[in-house]
Amino acid sequence: MHPTYALMADPMPKKRVLVVDDNPVVRSFVRRLFELEADFQLSGEAENARDGIEKARNLNPDLIILDLSMPDMTGLATAPLLRKLLPETRIILFTVHEDPELERFASAAGIDAVVSKYQAASELVVQARALMASREQPDHSKIRNAS
Amino acid sequence: MIDPDISSTRDIKYPDWQREFEAALRERDPKVLRQRVDAAEAAIFLRLQSLANGPNEHAEQEAISNALRTLRTFQREKLGYPDWNKK
Numbered sequence: 655m656h657p658t659y660a661l662m663a664d665p666m667p668k669k670r671v672l673v674v675d676d677n678p679v680v681r682s683f684v685r686r687l688f689e690l691e692a693d694f695q696l697s698g699e700a701e702n703a704r705d706g707i708e709k710a711r712n713l714n715p716d717l718i719i720l721d722l723s724m725p726d727m728t729g730l731a732t733a734p735l736l737r738k739l740l741p742e743t744r745i746i747l748f749t750v751h752e753d754p755e756l757e758r759f760a761s762a763a764g765i766d767a768v769v770s771k772y773q774a775a776s777e778l779v780v781q782a783r784a785l786m787a788s789r790e791q792p793d794h795s796k797i798r799n800a801s
Numbered sequence: 802m803i804d805p806d807i808s809s810t811r812d813i814k815y816p817d818w819q820r821e822f823e824a825a826l827r828e829r830d831p832k833v834l835r836q837r838v839d840a841a842e843a844a845i846f847l848r849l850q851s852l853a854n855g856p857n858e859h860a861e862q863e864a865i866s867n868a869l870r871t872l873r874t875f876q877r878e879k880l881g882y883p884d885w886n887k888k
Contacts, residue, residue, distance in 0.1 A: 676839070677839055677842055677843055677846070678839075678843075679839075679842075679843035679846060679847065680842075680843065680846055683846070683847070683850070722885055723873065723876060723882055723885060724882070725835075725876075725880065725881070725882055726883075727883060728883050728884075728885035729885065730885050731883070731885075750842070750845070750846065750849070750869055751869070751873070751885075752866070753886065755886070759885070771846055771849055771850075772849050772852075772853065772862070773853055774850065774853035774854055775850055775853075
């Protein structure tokens with residue numbers, strides 16, 4: 655097959671995103687944000703941590719956008735379970751909480767990046783792309799964001 | 802201590818989110834409190850997104866930080882949310 659046809663027949667697959675946040679407005683906002691991006695698709699939404707773990711198991715997403723404060727489990731407690739379940743999936747903690755120790759806790763929990771809800775949400779897409787690129791790299795170098 | 806910026810319903814400085822926040826503060830019905838807190842968080846989140854794309858409004862951001870601390874306390878102490886910062 656001519657290389658051009660091969661490219662047309664096999665376009666770069668969209669990266670699948672799962673958003674886990676107890677607030678429906680935030681989930682809707684993130685969904686609309688990623689719907690605008692040609693290289694991502696929102697594959698699922700979960701309204702709490704347990705639902706998030708279940709959907710992660712079923713959907714096998716490339717990226718999980720995870721809230722910190724949820725009614726059943728914190729994002730910090732959820733992340734190690736997700737990491738064990740899906741070692742290759744990247745996790746972004748998307749949080750409104752600002753705490754100097756949060757970055758350290760997040761890293762220890764296996765979270766790849768922290769994005770503050772104080773920042774423009776487009777930063778989520780920037781971090782998502784960087785993490786997807788790092789996923790392709792052999793060393794899986796992680797991205798950290800001071801927020 | 803309640804922030805003076807948010808203690809009076811007659812003097813709403815930040816209408817984009819303060820009414821929802823005050824509704825959460827005033828709510829006494831535990832069954833409705835979760836909805837009020839969620840609505841306040843949602844309004845604050847949307848306002849933060851507007852602020853992130855606009856001029857720096859330091860005073861409002863400070864008021865939002867105070868409001869979020871209060872909502873976090875509500876979630877932990879009244880709604881039973883786990884504390885992520887438990888040492």
